[in-house]
Amino acid sequence: MKTNLTNGDIRIGFYICHCGHNIGGVVDCTAVAHEITGLPGVVVSRDYKYMCSDPGQELIRNDIREHALNRIVVASCSPLLHEHTFRNAVEAGGLNRYFFQMVNIREHDSWVHTDHAKATTKAVALARAAVLRVRFHRALETTRVAIHPDVLVVGGGISGIHAALTLANAGKKVYLVERDPSIGGHMAKFDKTFPTLDCAACILTPKMSAVRANKNIKLWTYSEVAKVDGYVGNYTVTVRRKPRYVNEELCIGCQECIEACVFKEGKYPDEFNVGLSKRKPIYIPFPQAVPQVVVIDPERCLQLKSGRCKKTCVEACADRQAIDFTQKEEMAEIKVGNIIVATGFKLFDAKRIPQYGYGLYPNVVTSIELERLVTSSGPTGGEIIMRDGRTPQSVAFVLCVGSRDFRTNRWCSRTCCMHSMKLAQLVREHTGADVTVFYLDIRAPGKGCEEFYDKSLKDGIQFVRGRVAEVTDWALTPEEEGKLVIRAEDTLAGVVRRIPVDMIVLAVGMEPQADSQAVRRLFNMSCGSEGWFLEKHPKLAPVSTFTDGVFIAGCCQGPKDIPDSIAQAGAAAAEAMALIDRGYIEQEPNTAYVVEEDCSGCKSCLPLCPYTAITLDGTTQKATINAALCKGCGTCVAACPSGSIRQHLFEDDEIFSEIEGVLTHA
C-alpha cells in the first residue's frame, strides 16, 4: 500500500457520529467503528453521540495530542453543514486543516435507507473509502486575496443610489455608473408611492442630490460598463462614457440652449414621459435630473447628423461655451474590489397581448403611462386626459398583463396589485370617474398594504374578480356605443358581465432588462430560468451571487417594491463593506493547478473554464490557472489530454483509493 509522500507514519483517527437517533437509529455505529479498527493506519476508532458538539470536538483535539494522530476522518452528516466545524477542530488540535476527510452517512445513508443491516454495510464501505483516501491528503493552505477598497455600483435607480450612499457615507470610494443621462431610474417617473402615497419625487430627489454632493461618489451618467476583468478584490473595469456633446463641468443646467434650438417645438418621443410628449434633439431628461446637464441626441441633432445647422444653442451658451460637438466616446478604466449590480427591470410590452388592444385603441394605456398623466409635472400637468383629448368618466384597470401567464411570463410581478390600487385611488381623486379593477388575486403583503386595499374599497373602487380575456370596441347595447367594452366573468358574483369604459389601464408586469443576458455575462453572474439575476441562495443569501465580490440588489434580482429594493441595496452595501473592512478574502484550496512540465500548450482547457480562470502564459506558452478565480469544478482536470492539470484535494491517488475503499469487501 502506497503511503503519503510527506512523512512516514500515517496515524488515523476515525470518528463515527450517532447524530442522536438520525444516524444511530439506522446504522450500527459501534459495529462500524469496530470494522474500521482493523484498517491500516487506524490508531483510534470511536463512536460518539454528537461529534459536532463541544465535547465531540474536544475528543478530536485530545486524541491528536495523546495519540500523535496526523489524519482525521469523521463519519457524520453533510460536509455542507459541518466540514468547516471539524476542519477548525483539526486545526485547533495542531494539524493542517486539510488532513481531514468527512463522510456523509446521514443524507447519503441513514436518511435514505430503511434496511439497517444494509445501511450499516454501506456506512462501513463509505468510511473505509475515506480512511484509505485520507492517507494521501497533502498539507494545503488557504490563500488570502487582498480587497481593493473602492466599489463599483452599476445602475442609478433607487437601489443603486442607496447602495452608493451607504458605502460613501461609510467612507468608501464609489463609482456610480448609470446608462441614462440622469440617475433616478423608474422611481423618478412615479407620482406617488404606495402605501403611504408619499410623493415619489419628494423622497427620491434628496437622495439624488446627496449623490451629487457626496465627495466619495464619482457619478458617471450616460455611461455603461464595457468590460470586467479580474476577480474578487481586484476588478479592472472599463467604462464606456458616451458623449453628451455638452461639457459636464461647464454646463449649469440653465437650459437656454434648449430654448434657442432651431427646432421650435419638440418633435421626438420623450423617453421620460414614455412617449406621451415630445422633446427636441437637445434636452434635459426631466427637471430634477442629476446631473443637471443638458444632453444632445446624436441621432436627431441636425448638426451632428448633417453638419449643417445654425447652432443657435452654441450662441445661447456663449458665456460658458459648454456645448462641444467634437466630444468623443471615452473608455475609462477603473480598479475596484467589489461590484454591486443594480440594473433594475423593464416593463412588459403590452403589444405582445393584442387581445388588450394596446396600440390599436388609443384609450388603452399602460400603468406607467397613467403614472405620467397623473403627475403634476407630467405632460398633461396632472390632468388625466386620454389620447383623444377627453377626460374619462369610467376607467378599468386590467391586472396581470404579462404576469402569471404561461404564454408570456409565468411569475407574479409582485407590485402591480398595489400600484394599480394606488393609481385607481389617484384617478378617483383627480376625476371622480367610476373605477373598476379586474383582478385574479389582490396581493397586498407588506406593512400598510392590506389597509391600502381597504382604503381602495372605501373609496368606492369596484373590484371584479375575473381575468380580462379581451377588450372590444363593438357594442351590443346603446350604453356601449363609443366605448371600450370589457367582457369578463365576475367569478365571485358568478355571472358574465359586459362593462363599457372610456379608458383602460393595463398593469404591465416586470421583466428582466432587454440586455440582461449580455450584462450578466459581463459580470460572470448566473440567471434563473426566468432571466432574473441569480442570488447565491434564495433564502440565506439574496444579494450575493456565485461570483465572489459581485452583488445584486433591487429588481434585477426579481420583482419587488421600493422598501425591499432599498433593503437589498443596504444589504449588498453591507456585504461589500464586510469584505472591504476585513481587507482580505480566504480561498478554499480545492483549486486546479497545471503541472508545467507535462503541459503541451494545446489550449484545450482554455475555453472550457466556466470561470475564465485559465489563461495561456505568454512566455512559457503553457496553461496557467488563476487560483483566485478557480472554483474547483474539475472540468479542465478531466479534459486535459496529457493529464497535466491536477486538482488539490482531488488528486488521482486520493480518488482511486476512495474507489478501492468502496469496492473492496471486507
Add this chain to the structure above:
Amino acid sequence: MKYAYFPGCSLKGLGRAYEESLLPVMEKLGVELVELNDWNCCGATAYMSVDETKACILAARNLAIAEKTGSRDLVTPCSACYLVLNKTKHYLKDSPEIRGSVQRALEGAGLRYSGEMPVRHPLDILVHDVGLDVIREKVVRPLTGLKVAPYYGCQVVRPYATFDDAWNPTTMDRLLATLGAEVVPYPLKTKCCGGSLTGTLPDTGLRLTYILLKEAVRRGADVIATICPLCQFNLDAYHDQLTRQWGPVPIPTVYFTQLMGLAFGLPESQLGLRRNFVRMKPLPALPARA
C-alpha cells in the same frame, strides 16, 4: 403543384359552392387538387363528442389514404375537417394509448399512417406556396371599391393553425387586398358563428350569427368573405329569422374563393354564386382610366 385533397362531407352537400369555386381558382394558378379515393367523414365536432378513440380511427383512415397517394401535403378547406385531422395527428403523437388503438385498426384494414403528412388549408397554400405575387398577376378584374369583411371563424385559426395568428390572422386580409378589394377592419373576424347550434338551439346559435352580420354592416362592408362552409351557411341562410328576431342585416356572405374567381375573370356560373341565399350585388364599376 399537386396536392392530395380532402373535401369533407359538407363540400359535397351544403357547401358545394366552396368546392365549385375552389377547384377552378386553383387550376388557374396551376395547382392540382387530387381528391382522395373513397374518403370517409372526418367526424367533425359531433363524432368526437361520442368516442375519442373511434374519432381518431375515423380520421386516421383518411390520413392513411392520403399518405398512400405520395403527395407532399393534404389540403382540406373545411374548418372542421382541418381541425379534426390536425387534432388526430397531435393525439397520435401525444397519446400512446390512442396511437396503439389506431395502429391496430389501420393494420387490420391493411393501411398505415406514419403521422408525418402535413394537413393544410387552401389559404395557407395560396398565400405561402403559390404566393401573393403570382395571384396578383392573375387578377384581370380587380375588386376595386368592394369592401370586404374577412371572416375566418374559429376552427382553422384555433388551436392548430401554424400558418397564421390565432388572435389576429391576416392571410385572408392580405389575399383580399391582393385582389384589389378594400379590406374592412373587422374585430370579430375569429368570433364563433354559432356552429351547429343554429340548427339545434336556434335562439342561442343565431344570436351569435346575428352579432357577426350586424357588426359587418356597421363597419360598412359590402360582403363578408369566409373560409368555412358551416360559417357560410349560418351567415347566409337565416336572414329572415334574424331580421324578425333582431333586425335587418342586409349583407351577403361568400367564399373567399368565389371572390378570387371573380377577380380572375372566371364566369359567375362556374363559381357557384347562384347557390347563395343572399345574392351578392354586382361588382362596383371600375374607376375610369385616366
Add this chain to the structure above:
Amino acid sequence: MIQVPRTVKYEAERVKGFGREIMSVPGCEQLMRCIQCGTCSGTCPLSVYMEHSPRQIMALVRADFKDEVLRSRSIWLCASCYACTVECPREIRITDIMYALKQRAILEGIYPKRFPIPILAKEFFKMVHSKGRITETLLVMRLFLRANWRAVLSSWRQGIGLIRTGRFVLRHERIENRAQLAGMLDSDLHDERRITPKEAA
C-alpha cells in the same frame, strides 16, 4: 308552509378519481393548475347561456362532482370554438375537457334527454357508421324527428332556400368500402368502456 330549497354539497356526492380520470386525457393534465381566473368564461361566446360557466365546470370536475357535471347542459353548449383554450393563462385544454365530459355523459347515458345536441351527436355517429359519410340535410331531418318535430315546420324557409339554390340533397352520400370502415371502428370493441353504434341508439 313555504318551502325554501337547501343547497349544500357533501363529500359523499364526490366520485373520487373522476377529476383524475378526465385529466388523463392527452393534454388535459394541466387542469390541476387551474387558478379559476375566469378567462375561459369571459371569452366563451356561449358562457352566457350556460348554467355552469366553463370555469365552474372546471372547478366541479377537479372536485370530483361527476354527477352534477355530466347532467349539466352546459357541456353540450360548447361549440368547440377553442377560444378558451387559446386564452387560458395556464394552457389548459378546456375544449378537450368538454369533449371528454360529453363522451362520458353519452357512455353513461346521463345527458339531458330530448336535448337536441347530444341527439345530434348520436345521429351523426350512427350515420357515419352505416354510410361512412354525412348527408347534412338528411342528418338535420333525423335530428328534428328525434328531438323536436315542430322545428321541421319553423325551418321551412331554409328548406325552400336549399332546394332553390341546389344545395338540398336527398340521396345518402356513401363510401364504397363501408365494410373496411366498420371493421376499423369496431376493432376497438374489446375495451368495455367504448360504446357501439347500437348503444348509441
